[in-house]
């Protein structure tokens with residue numbers, strides 16, 4: 001429970017976790033009061049002046065029947081988003097470690113629907129990430145009709161990409177070699193491109209063979225990360241639709257490997273990978289950031305203002 005010391009704000013227990021180096025601050029907002037403003041999230045995400053993380057994950061009681069928890073996700077820039085695949089695996093491991101559940105199959109409500117997490121052996125978790133969305137307005141992506149590959153103008157140059165939503169928006173480019181791909185330059189331009197009105201995560205996909213791929217992702221609201229689970233799912237969907245990949249693919253990211261399976265049209269994407277706990281900590285919040293019992297429902301990420 002939170003405690004107050006004279007002249008200081010309340011304290012907050014958190015756990016630092018990662019999925020293949022995509023790192024998280026995870027907070028149990030069921031057994032302690034919790035609320036953080038976006039500016040506070042940005043400060044805490046700082047790797048020099050804060051705890052350092054790509055995303056903040058918050059565990060809340062469910063708001064729907066037949067669901068175990070509600071899962072809220074905030075990017076390092078403070079924006080609330082709909083989906084985080086690596087975070088989902090850490091979420092499953094966290095709620096079991098904290099004894100919030102002993103179930104091995106956990107149903108979780110996200111801002112874009114319900115996902116199912118299956119806890120396996122040796123820290124591995126399988127996530128049913130749901131059916132990918134390819135309809136442009138639902139991604140959202142500006143296009144007059146649905147296509148597998150769109151040509152996008154970036155400062156006078158054209159780039160071919162696929163647009164996929166895994167609950168959150170992704171653009172996927174096929175490149176010859178991820179080591180030399182223009183992730184730092186093209187990533188931020190496409191992340192905030194006007195054709196992605198809610199911004200997007202941008203994946204650079206290298207096909208090794210039909211069941212192996214390499215991937216780097218410039219994440220919306222976090223920059224390039226060591227791994228992006230929803231990005232790996234979107235990349236495999238894009239690769240399958242382009243006829244370049246089979247239905248079961250090992251995706252090599254900077255931080256390690258994920259196995260992604262997609263059986264095609266109308267089928268959900270399954271993601272298999274590890275979840276790792278690094279340490280547990282307690283944070284003294286400034287007086288002005290008093291947690292409240294009722295966390296406010298945030299809006300999905302929009303254009304940076």
Ligand SMILES: N[C@@H](CCC[C@H](N)C(=O)O)C(=O)O
Pocket residue numbers: 022054055075081082083084085086087168169201219220221222225227228229230231301
């Ligand atoms: N790292 C995540 C994705 C986190 C959210 C993303 N940056 C967004 O804004 O949609 C993953 O593993 O999927």
